[in-house]
Amino acid sequence: MSSEPLVLARGVGKAYRIYRRPEDRLKELVLRRRYHEDFWAVRDVDLSVGRGETVGLIGRNGSGKSTLLQLICGTVRASRGELEVRGRIGALLELGAGFNPEFTGRENVWVNAAVLGLSDKEIAARFDAIAGFAGIGEYMDQPVKHYSSGMYARLAFSVCAHVDADILVVDEALSVGDGAFQQKCMRYLHAFRRRGALVFVSHDLGVVARLCDRVLWLERGAVRAAGPAREVCRRYEAALSAESTEESGGFRIGGRGWPEAQAVPSGLASVQTRAGAPTDFDPNASPELPEAAAIDRIGVHLAAGAPAGALTGGEDLELRIECRAERPLTGPTVGFMLRDRLGQALFGDHTDGGVGAAPLDLDAGQPFSASFRFRLPFLPTGEYALEAAVYEGTPERHRMLARLRDTTFLSVHSRHPSHGLVNVLMRSVSLTVEADASPRETAIPPEPIPAKRAARQP
């Protein structure tokens, strides 16, 4: 959008002076003699972030990511190079964004917002929005030292989101906080990056690749690679896996191998809905066009009809979305989407076309519901959010009438050994010592396969 970069760094470097004793620092200042050794945490970094741009920083621990963020925020002064920053910076460095632990949440909001340049009047006008976004209720009047790390992050993020920052600097702050809040944050970040400059640090390459336009890969303080997000992430990932192979000496056949009993766990994944709350209606996550239709409830059950709490791995689920027409509707469509903790859409479906019947015509006040039966894939451990929406119109041109999100979650505890995005139902797994006449293998339910046949599979 704007040609003028909001963050512009040319050859920026930061050397930490390492002293053996704290007073040496003062001695050096007064006596003008060198008492330190330099440690370059960041070296010769060039960076330019404009409005509407998102830049990710990746690299291993200690590679200088956080120092670079601190330099941008101005809490640490560059030892070398030029750094220009234009506009208001919202910073989420590690946890807490500079809260005073003795102050209450309310006091910290006031102080933080004032430091960022808001007047008392502006803060007063936004306070309710900040408190609402954070959603920590009466904890607002407790000293933040009593907060859990999740509440801390909620409040910090909430302040940052309401100060009209031009530049937002986020350092792994989203890894705490529950599913609903993370969804909210990701939605905010996606909206923010259209109008401001976002600098984002994460070890989660999936998020970085999705969220960022460009990525800077730092290694020992210097830029190892910079460029389009996906490309740099891929190279970084390749370097990481090459390294870990070197370190572990590769995977060896024979020797210890996989412990027989644990080669593949028997139950593949267990699925649970969050105890007690899978179908609770959260008034905070209100539908966006409340006049036309309303979604009352999202229910998840075993397809057999048993309550959702008794789910086991790989079972068929029934998802029921109960809605109500607030005005007469012609041919509404109901859809759902399952998202991971970062807001990435995993899968979903809608009733349009798939139903095959004539469009439903509804009177005002008439309830209707959609049902989806599916087999849950083997997802990695984590919380997943179910989002439901009601549309009206043709598949080509439609309008959203209602949406409900952040109310229903699936909590998956995968027992798969892999951390991949999805896992599959393993038909069989075997480990064979070729010289041995009697192959040992482990077959897994639900379809045990005779040992000899399994061993001969290519």
Added chain:
Amino acid sequence: MAVFGCAWHYRQLVARLTVREIEARFRGSLLGKVWAGILPLFMLSLYTFVFGVLFKLRWPGVEGSTLQVALLYFSGLILFDFVLECLTRAPALLAEQISYVKKVLFPLEILAWVVIGSALFRVLVGGAILLVFYLAIDGLPPPSALAAPVLVLPLALVAMGFIWFLSAIGVYVRDFRHVVLVLAPVTMFLTPIFFPLSTVSEPLRSLLYLNPLTFVVESVRAALFLGTWPNWPALALYTGLAWGFAWAGRSWFLFMRGEFADVV
């Protein structure tokens, strides 16, 4: 004007932090803000009892009751207490605010104003108690009493300078909090709180003027109790020096500031 620049820009924040600081001191106590008044009242009665009743000390040149003499002590003590409060807070000021030093771009120099603000609040409470007793015993103070608040301001400038100096050094070495505690009683007796300066013989008398408290304590007492207006040229000189000292303290603070985040 540089001394005030930043504080004016952040005046709402300074005011909020100061109020918060004053409230925090009494938060959780049963009597709450009553303590703000109890402490100076206790101090006043203690000195009345010890110096007036036990020692039967008299103030040279003042004919008055025991309580009147105690008020003379009290006026000096309020000012000494003000400076002492600032000096004891300063060395640990930044170490207590690590998150403001490291995590956000906080205008750290305004913390000195917060300390001054909450210390001035104590002067205000002490002054109010002094006034009440004054009115009860002697009736209306002389018009020169109006100069007393004016005299406190240059002293506050000196205290500002000290806070900036000590808080910046306190980041690097932790010794100064002990130094302040050691020097506090010495300073108390080297300040004309319990005696008028006129009873001290030269050259010691001139030496005592090196103590920035001496001039202010003497002038405030003269203005309140003797009806003497301050020596204006001397006050102007004092204010000029105090201003210079505060400015130097702030410059020192800003010079060191860049490294705070690396050190704390």
